[in-house]
Amino acid sequence: xxxxxxxxxxxxxxxxxxxxxxxxxxxxxxxxxxxxxxxxxxxxxxxxxxxxxxxxxxxxxxxxxxxxxxxxxxxxxxxxxxxxxxxxxxxxxxxxxxxxxxxxxxxxxxxxxxxxxxxxxxxxxxxxxxxxxxxxxxxxxxxxxxxxxxxxxxxxxxxxxxxxxxxxxxxxxxxxxxxxxxxxxxxxxxxxxxxxxxxxxxxxxxxxxxxxxxxxxxxxxxxxxxxxxxxxxxxxxxxxxxxxxxxxxxxxxxxxxxxxxxxxxxxxxxxxxxxxxxxxxxxxxxxxxxxxxxxxxxxxx
Amino acid sequence: xxxxxxxxxxxxxxxxxxxxxxxxxxxxxxxxxxxxxxxxxxxxxxxxxxxxxxxxxxxxxxxxxxxxxxxxxxxxxxxxxxxxxxxxxxxxxxxxxxxxxxxxxxxxxxxxxxxxxxxxxxxxxxxxxxxxxxxxxxxxxxxxxxxxxxxxxxxxxxxxxxxxxxxxxxxxxxxxxxxxxxxxxxxxxxxxxxxxxxxxxxxxxxxxxxxxxxxxxxxxxxxxxxxxxxxxxxxxxxxxxxxxxxxxxxxxxxxxxxxxxxxxxxxxxxxxxxxxxxxxxxxxxxxxxxxxxxxxxxxxx
Numbered sequence: 001x002x003x004x005x006x007x008x009x010x011x012x013x014x015x016x017x018x019x020x021x022x023x024x025x026x027x028x029x030x031x032x033x034x035x036x037x038x039x040x041x042x043x044x045x046x047x048x049x050x051x052x053x054x055x056x057x058x059x060x061x062x063x064x065x066x067x068x069x070x071x072x073x074x075x076x077x078x079x080x081x082x083x084x085x086x087x088x089x090x091x092x093x094x095x096x097x098x099x100x101x102x103x104x105x106x107x108x109x110x111x112x113x114x115x116x117x118x119x120x121x122x123x124x125x126x127x128x129x130x131x132x133x134x135x136x137x138x139x140x141x142x143x144x145x146x147x148x149x150x151x152x153x154x155x156x157x158x159x160x161x162x163x164x165x166x167x168x169x170x171x172x173x174x175x176x177x178x179x180x181x182x183x184x185x186x187x188x189x190x191x192x193x194x195x196x197x198x199x200x201x202x203x204x205x206x207x208x209x210x211x212x213x214x215x216x217x218x219x220x221x222x223x224x225x226x227x228x229x230x231x232x233x234x235x236x237x238x239x240x241x242x243x244x245x246x247x248x249x250x251x252x253x254x255x256x257x258x259x260x261x262x263x264x265x266x267x268x269x270x271x272x273x274x275x276x277x278x279x280x281x282x283x284x285x286x287x288x289x290x291x292x293x294x295x296x297x298x299x300x301x
Numbered sequence: 302x303x304x305x306x307x308x309x310x311x312x313x314x315x316x317x318x319x320x321x322x323x324x325x326x327x328x329x330x331x332x333x334x335x336x337x338x339x340x341x342x343x344x345x346x347x348x349x350x351x352x353x354x355x356x357x358x359x360x361x362x363x364x365x366x367x368x369x370x371x372x373x374x375x376x377x378x379x380x381x382x383x384x385x386x387x388x389x390x391x392x393x394x395x396x397x398x399x400x401x402x403x404x405x406x407x408x409x410x411x412x413x414x415x416x417x418x419x420x421x422x423x424x425x426x427x428x429x430x431x432x433x434x435x436x437x438x439x440x441x442x443x444x445x446x447x448x449x450x451x452x453x454x455x456x457x458x459x460x461x462x463x464x465x466x467x468x469x470x471x472x473x474x475x476x477x478x479x480x481x482x483x484x485x486x487x488x489x490x491x492x493x494x495x496x497x498x499x500x501x502x503x504x505x506x507x508x509x510x511x512x513x514x515x516x517x518x519x520x521x522x523x524x525x526x527x528x529x530x531x532x533x534x535x536x537x538x539x540x541x542x543x544x545x546x547x548x549x550x551x552x553x554x555x556x557x558x559x560x561x562x563x564x565x566x567x568x569x570x571x572x573x574x575x576x577x578x579x580x581x582x583x584x585x586x587x588x589x590x591x592x593x594x595x596x597x598x599x600x601x602x
Contacts, residue, residue: 028457028458032458033462033466034457034462034465034466034469036465036469037457037461037462037465038457041457084421085421088417088418088421091394091414091417093392093412093413093414093417094414094417111394112394113392113394113395113465113468114465114468116389116392116394116395116417117389117457117461117464117465117468119421120385120386120389120420120421120424120461121456121457121461121462123421123424123425124424124451124452124453124455124456124457124459124461125452125456125457127428127448127451127452128448128449128452128453128456130448131445131446131448131449131452132449132452140441140442140444140445141441143441143445144432144441144444144445144448145432147428147429147431147432147445147448148429148432148433150425150428151425151426151428151429151432151433152425152429154425155422155425155426155429156329156335156338156339156342156418156422156425156426157329157333158425160338160418160421160422160425161334161335161338161422163418164335164337164338164414164415164418165334165335167414167415167418168335168337
């Protein structure tokens with residue numbers, strides 16, 4: 001399919017709606033015991049959001065000619081892992097945020113204990129989906145590798161580790177390399193997982209193609225975070241759906257704080273160019289991934 | 302092997318030491334970045350404990366003639382899931398406990414944010430182990446089923462759900478059926494998982510044998526909790542390693558509170574007898590499981 005800006009926009013919308021159906025399918029129903037826990041899980045996951053990670057999963061599948069139903073489980077699982085991490089990051093003991101995706105954070109809408117447990121149960125659900133979804137792949141060994149990747153990249157040497165580094169960095173002066181290390185863990189690891197889960201659901205990918213896609217994922221994972229830091233300075237709370245300026249207010253190291261706003265824009269653009277560079281071995285069939293990279297650095301929320 | 306009380310005791314000790322080696326192997330080293338997170342994970346998991354769940358895993362394997370190295374991963378994984386649940390249950394927003402396994406709770410020794418993240422990262426680690434450990438089984442489909450069970454029984458319809466029910470019950474009057482439902486989720490689900498993981502690591506088990514073992518697991522899962530409630534009344538803090546009387550102090554429903562201490566002892570004994578009853582299709586090769594059931598209701602900590 002020939003992609004232009006309009007086609008891209010409608011595909012993103014299609015993917016967002018598609019993963020919401022998958023999430024609705026896998027999340028426990030709100031009228032199932034224990035009610036409050038299940039309500040909190042649905043509240044946090046189904047809140048309006050960009051669904052960046054599922055969109056990346058579907059886009060990669062469509063670029064590689066993989067049927068989308070084969071990656072519905074992966075798309076739902078990465079969004080659920082992301083949602084659990086947001087619930088826990090927002091807790092008073094962590095970032096203490098009141099607003100997320102334009103609504104009260106989970107512990108504000110419910111209570112802290114329910115929010116902690118909702119996050120815990122969501123993490124288990126993500127692994128349940130990948131072990132359970134019959135549509136993903138018939139190759140049990142490949143599925144095990146997916147679980148392996150998801151566990152590794154979301155654990156102490158991935159996303160959870162990144163949040164620990166983030167918390168330890170509050171009030172400290174990081175250099176740019178340290179800041180990048182933090183984000184490579186906190187945001188980058190799960191972005192890379194999106195691509196890897198899709199790659200594992202097919203046997204038609206060469207080693208070179210896999211490495212190119214992984215390199216692409218590393219660059220957009222970081223550009224996404226640079227833009228996040230920029231928006232924390234330049235965005236407004238209503239558009240962001242979370243509190244503008246909350247990073248700098250908490251004295252968190254950010255790209256604009258360390259290298260300035262102008263250089264941060266340049267950094268994001270450079271990462272975008274590197275991401276495109278990584279894709280040169282592919283033809284226009286991966287144009288959708290090129291658009292995603294542009295979306296990451298041009299987005300306003 | 303002919304089991305008597307002394308042999309049983311030395312086997313329990315052997316299994317406890319064995320799982321500690323497996324845990325040490327799988328836990329990230331304390332000098333690996335991010336340090337504080339990894340230190341907290343090790344602190345919580347390697348704290349002296351009864352290792353009830355791993356002991357049950359090894360005992361089941363040895364009763365079924367399965368090499369113990371095939372279940373080292375399962376033993377470590379269930380203990381890690383248990384440890385993560387304790388870290389989160391002890392948080393101020395949950396049970397607000399200061400003492401666990403005779404030492405300050407994880408959030409007391411480190412801080413709340415680190416404790417939340419340590420729990421999160423431990424959960425991911427448990428799934429990583431089962432997807433990763435080369436010794437468990439060559440059968441990828443069986444391993445996927447293990448992950449499936451672990452995710453289901455530790456999630457919102459299992460352990461995490463049980464904790465949510467527990468929190469909702471504080472200050473309420475439950476009847477005995479409601480109390481049992483809570484414990485079937487909170488404690489029972491993970492005890493059943495122990496047996497199921499071992500059962501999945503062999504193809505030599507009949508459907509009837511599996512059902513008998515699962516029935517046994519259900520009964521000892523509940524008897525364990527009845528005894529826990531009894532010890533909360535009759536034990537002392539030093540022996541328990543956690544604060545004596547903390548359940549009743551928090552106005553939590555317990556077996557002694559609902560049916561009295563005498564009837565609670567009878568209930569524990571009845572469950573023990575039911576557990577033995579479930580094992581009648583087996584011979585003396587499962588004597589070790591009979592001893593475990595007795596241990597659960599006779600223990601003093």
